[in-house]
Amino acid sequence: MGTSGSYGGSGSARWDAAHEAFTELHAAGDSSPAAAVADFLDKVLKALATALVFDDIDHGIVPPVGFPLHPSVYRPTGGGGGAGSATGRVGSGSPRQVLRGAARGAGAVAGAYALRDGDDAGLRELGLDPEQLATLGPRAQVAHILQVILGDAAHPDDAALRRATAKHVKAVILADVPPSPADSIRGLVAEWIYELTLVELGSQQASASTSAAEMIRKQDWLRSWLNRRVRDIEIPDANRMTVQQFSAVAAKVTEEALRIFRSPSP
Incomplete structure (x- = not known):
C-alpha cells in the first residue's frame, strides 16, 4: 500500500509501520475516539511523525536562521503574481518540505489576516497587491492568495498543502468572526499533517474486514486526534505578529507537534 515510491517516503519501512498502525486502529461504533482507542x-x-521527520528536507528541525520570507519564495518567477508553480517539491523522489510547507501555508493565512485587517504593508511583503485584491470578491480573494503564495499544485504534496491552507484562508476571509491567529496556526499544522498522511495512507481501501464507512471514521478520528494533540502547543501573542513571524511560528509549531507525537503520550 501507499501512493508510490516517487512520492518521498512511500514504500519505506517507516511508512509501512504507519500503514500497520493505521490498519490496527479499530474505529467501529462510536463517532469519536474512545479512551480504549487513544x-x-x-x-x-x-x-x-517518525516517517515525516525522516522524509523532511530539514529533518524536522527549523534551522536557526528560519526560512526566508520574500515574494520570490512564494511567487512564481516571471513576475506579476500570476499563475505558476511556487516553491513546492521539484519532482518525483525529491525530499518532503514538511516544515517549509507549514511556513508557506502560514504565509497564505497571514495574507488573509492582512487583507482582513487592511494591512497593505503585510500584503506587499507577501507579494500580494492590495489594489488588485480590492477589486475581487471574497472567494476570488481566497483563490488569488492561494495561487500567488502557493502556486500550482503540481505534486500530491502541493495539493495536500493547498487543501490544508485553503480551509484556513477561507475561515479568515469568509467568516463573520474569524478564528484567532493562534487557532489558525494550530489548525493549519494539524490539517497539513493530516493531508500529508492521506497522500501516503489514502490508498488503503475498504476490504472484507474494513468497510468504507469505517475507513472514513478512522480518518475522521485521526484528524480529530491531531487537532486535540496540537491544541495545547504554546504560541506567542499571534495578534501582534508580522507576516514573517506568523510564518516562522507555524514552522516551529510543526516541529513541536512532530516532537510531541514521537514522545510518550501524557
Missing part, C-alpha cells in the same frame, strides 16, 4: 491513535501519530 493508545492506538497515539501509535499512529508516532509512526506518522
Whole structure:
C-alpha cells in the first residue's frame, strides 16, 4: 500500500509501520475516539511523525536562521503574481518540505489576516497587491492568495498543502468572526499533517474486514486526534505578529507537534 515510491517516503519501512498502525486502529461504533482507542491513535501519530521527520528536507528541525520570507519564495518567477508553480517539491523522489510547507501555508493565512485587517504593508511583503485584491470578491480573494503564495499544485504534496491552507484562508476571509491567529496556526499544522498522511495512507481501501464507512471514521478520528494533540502547543501573542513571524511560528509549531507525537503520550 501507499501512493508510490516517487512520492518521498512511500514504500519505506517507516511508512509501512504507519500503514500497520493505521490498519490496527479499530474505529467501529462510536463517532469519536474512545479512551480504549487513544493508545492506538497515539501509535499512529508516532509512526506518522517518525516517517515525516525522516522524509523532511530539514529533518524536522527549523534551522536557526528560519526560512526566508520574500515574494520570490512564494511567487512564481516571471513576475506579476500570476499563475505558476511556487516553491513546492521539484519532482518525483525529491525530499518532503514538511516544515517549509507549514511556513508557506502560514504565509497564505497571514495574507488573509492582512487583507482582513487592511494591512497593505503585510500584503506587499507577501507579494500580494492590495489594489488588485480590492477589486475581487471574497472567494476570488481566497483563490488569488492561494495561487500567488502557493502556486500550482503540481505534486500530491502541493495539493495536500493547498487543501490544508485553503480551509484556513477561507475561515479568515469568509467568516463573520474569524478564528484567532493562534487557532489558525494550530489548525493549519494539524490539517497539513493530516493531508500529508492521506497522500501516503489514502490508498488503503475498504476490504472484507474494513468497510468504507469505517475507513472514513478512522480518518475522521485521526484528524480529530491531531487537532486535540496540537491544541495545547504554546504560541506567542499571534495578534501582534508580522507576516514573517506568523510564518516562522507555524514552522516551529510543526516541529513541536512532530516532537510531541514521537514522545510518550501524557
